Amino acid sequence: MLNIENVSLTIGAYTLLDNISLQLNEGKIYGLLGPNGAGKTTLFKSMLGLTAYSGKITSDNQLLSSRDFGSLIEYPAFYNNLTVVENLQLHSQYLEIQQPDIQSSLEQVDLWGARKKKFSQLSLGMKQRLGIARAFLGTPKYLLLDEPTNGLDPMGIKEIRILLKDKLKSPQHCILVSSHNLTEIAAIADELIFIHGGQIIKTMQNTFENEQDLEKLYEDIMISCQKEGA
Amino acid sequence: MKTLIINEFRKLKREWFLLMLLLLTLIPVLTGSLGLFLNEGQKPLGDLFFFINNQFSLFFPMVVFILIGSLFYQEYKNKTYINWITYGYSKTKLFFSKTIVGIIIAFVLAGLMYLFLVAFFPIIMSMGKITIGSTSFIDITKGFFLEVLLLVPITIGAGAIVINLSRNIVVTSVLGVIYGFVSVFFIGASQGYFIPAAFAYRLCMYFVDQTSYYDNPTMATLTGLTSYLIIFTILFLIGLLLFTRKRKIEN
Numbered sequence: 001m002l003n004i005e006n007v008s009l010t011i012g013a014y015t016l017l018d019n020i021s022l023q024l025n026e027g028k029i030y031g032l033l034g035p036n037g038a039g040k041t042t043l044f045k046s047m048l049g050l051t052a053y054s055g056k057i058t059s060d061n062q063l064l065s066s067r068d069f070g071s072l073i074e075y076p077a078f079y080n081n082l083t084v085v086e087n088l089q090l091h092s093q094y095l096e097i098q099q100p101d102i103q104s105s106l107e108q109v110d111l112w113g114a115r116k117k118k119f120s121q122l123s124l125g126m127k128q129r130l131g132i133a134r135a136f137l138g139t140p141k142y143l144l145l146d147e148p149t150n151g152l153d154p155m156g157i158k159e160i161r162i163l164l165k166d167k168l169k170s171p172q173h174c175i176l177v178s179s180h181n182l183t184e185i186a187a188i189a190d191e192l193i194f195i196h197g198g199q200i201i202k203t204m205q206n207t208f209e210n211e212q213d214l215e216k217l218y219e220d221i222m223i224s225c226q227k228e229g230a
Numbered sequence: 231m232k233t234l235i236i237n238e239f240r241k242l243k244r245e246w247f248l249l250m251l252l253l254l255t256l257i258p259v260l261t262g263s264l265g266l267f268l269n270e271g272q273k274p275l276g277d278l279f280f281f282i283n284n285q286f287s288l289f290f291p292m293v294v295f296i297l298i299g300s301l302f303y304q305e306y307k308n309k310t311y312i313n314w315i316t317y318g319y320s321k322t323k324l325f326f327s328k329t330i331v332g333i334i335i336a337f338v339l340a341g342l343m344y345l346f347l348v349a350f351f352p353i354i355m356s357m358g359k360i361t362i363g364s365t366s367f368i369d370i371t372k373g374f375f376l377e378v379l380l381l382v383p384i385t386i387g388a389g390a391i392v393i394n395l396s397r398n399i400v401v402t403s404v405l406g407v408i409y410g411f412v413s414v415f416f417i418g419a420s421q422g423y424f425i426p427a428a429f430a431y432r433l434c435m436y437f438v439d440q441t442s443y444y445d446n447p448t449m450a451t452l453t454g455l456t457s458y459l460i461i462f463t464i465l466f467l468i469g470l471l472l473f474t475r476k477r478k479i480e481n
Contacts (some may be wrong), residue, residue: 011478050480064440066316077309079245093237094317120242174260 001025002142002174007046007055008199009216012090016042017053018198026141027171031189032178033218039198040178044073044144059141069096070140072148076131080120084111088134089118097138107109108167109133110159125160129163136168143168143175150185159186164188180219183211194218234319246334247300248373251293252335255339256346258285260410263350266359274361276438279366279370283438287431288362291385291413293339295406298332298389303399304327312480321474329469340378346370349365374435380430380458385409387465388411394472420445423454426461 001130002024009017017039022225024030032040046053049066059068078087084101092100106112109129114122122130128148135143145164149157164175165188179185185192194201208214242248264281266273305311315321351367354360388409393402413427422428423444434452436443444450 016479017242045312045479048312050312050316052476052478065318067318069316071313071316073312075309077311077313079241079308079310081302082241086240090240091313093233093240094314094319097231175281215364 001060002047003056003058004047004063005056005089007043007053007057009042009046009051016051016198017046020055020198020200022193022203024142024174024176026174027169028029028190029169029175029177029188031185032124032176032193032195033180033182033185034178034182034195035222036148038195038197041074041146042198043195044071044146044178046074046174047144050173058136067138068140069142069144070135070137071146072128072131072135072143073144073146075150076127076134078119078130078134080188081118083116083118084122084130087130088137089216090147091134091137095138102137102227105133105137108136109163121133125152125159125203128152128156130136130161132160132168139172141172141174143173145175145177149179149181157175160184161187186211186214193224194221196222231323231329234323235330238331239324239329244305245300247296251297251300252339252342254289254293255343257289258282259343259346259350260302261285263354266354267357272359272361275367275370278437279374283374283377283431284435287381287417287427288410288414290340290378290410291381291407291427292410294296294332294382294385295389295402295409296327297335297339297393298329298386299393299399299402299406301328301332302390302393303397303402306393306397307399315480320424322470325470325473329386329390330439332389336382337378340375340382345372351477369437373434376431376437377434380433381427384426384458384462384465387462387469390469391465391472394469423450424457426454426458429454429458 004020004022007017031200032043034040038205042051045051046185047057047064048071049064050071057064069122079090082090084106088100088102088105092102103112106115109132111129111133112124118128118177119127127149132145132148133169135145149160152160161184163178169175177188186206189202189206192206193203259282262278262285265281266278307313315324389402389406392401392405396402413425414431415433416422416428417427419428424430432443433451
């Protein structure tokens with residue numbers, strides 16, 4: 001279980017994270033919802049130890065290691081001149097993964113056929129899928145996906161959804177997906193976390209049958225936050 | 231550390247900038263040899279090396295500066311910096327892996343230039359274009375590698391500061407070119423031993439022509455080495471601190 005306790009981050013006059021507390025369990029997909037600048041990426045970066053936050057983030061009451069996480073933050077970043085396989089081999093070398101199963105990782109995201117292509121030759125959808133494959137390599141406990149469908153066409157979004165829900169969700173993994181695409185989150189998340197202005201506004205089970213209901217709730221929450229802020 | 235260094239070399243696969251830097255390194259020996267072929271008459275070996283080393287001391291600092299810039303720039307260019315620093319290694323180790331690889335490649339580039347010189351030497355000799363005076367090839371070898379030994383670490387230190395401050399390879403390359411020119415600017419100065427690159431050049435040329443060294447050799451050597459060590463330590467520590475400092479938020 002990932003335990004986030006009273007995590008705050010202030011830079012100058014700006015509070016990016018404001019006393020965030022969350023408990024995230026394995027076997028579930030969590031959807032982190034919020035507008036641009038709400039603190040989604042900053043929260044992910046804090047989990048990875050990339051911010052000077054105050055508070056505590058632990059995994060099963062142990063100190064966190066960045067190797068507990070697989071992540072895709074902001075953009076699927078790889079070495080352009082290395083092939084798909086070479087990029088994953090490099091990642092495995094850094095993590096000292098003994099005999100990484102690169103083939104099954106790539107097959108899972110339908111990229112085995114493109115394994116010899118240079119990263120720069122991939123389409124955006126392929127890059128996103130490769131980013132997810134890398135995040136899962138070495139079977140980390142926690143998977144952080146920051147807007148994994150950014151820039152994808154509807155078919156690409158559907159592929160990512162199927163990949164997460166039908167192939168990658170497992171009792172050993174806890175997946176946290178951030179997005180402002182409500183349709184996508186409604187379709188894949190078990191739990192919803194609403195964030196605004198660096199604060200967790202609401203957490204709830206995803207019981208929404210259709211995206212319109214979620215859209216209505218999202219609007220109500222965000223409007224009430226804006227009113228409070230004003 | 232071994233893993234980090236090996237991985238740095240893996241990342242260089244298909245990186246064409248290395249070839250460009252090799253060509254830039256070879257310019258002195260290529261132009262020096264070509265000049266001999268085109269000109270009538272003979273030239274003493276010492277004079278040939280004097281010509282080549284003058285160009286080398288201008289080009290090589292540029293090459294090393296751009297080299298270390300390009301090595302650090304890989305993560306900034308590909309936006310893999312965040313991934314790279316979250317693999318669980320200390321930033322100090324990451325910094326050292328880049329600088330060690332930079333030093334190794336710089337020595338390989340200098341070594342290749344030397345090999346080119348060695349390869350051209352018998353051809354030039356057989357054509358009667360060169361005469362062996364008081365300078366032997368062994369003297370040249372000693373002087374050349376001593377110069378390289380001094381030039382590489384300090385240039386790596388300076389280049390690492392610029393690339394990690396600017397995160398911009400154009401800025402780093404331009405400053406690398408300026409650094410190359412500034413390095414040679416002090417070569418002829420009587421008190422140029424305070425400047426590491428100028429000191430390295432004069433120390434190299436001492437093995438070729440002792441009269442070209444400073445007026446007070448002992449004092450100049452001791453001061454030059456002390457100045458070198460101080461400047462190198464300062465540059466390296468600034469580079470390391472810049473890279474490893476804890477930021478409020480990494481990006």
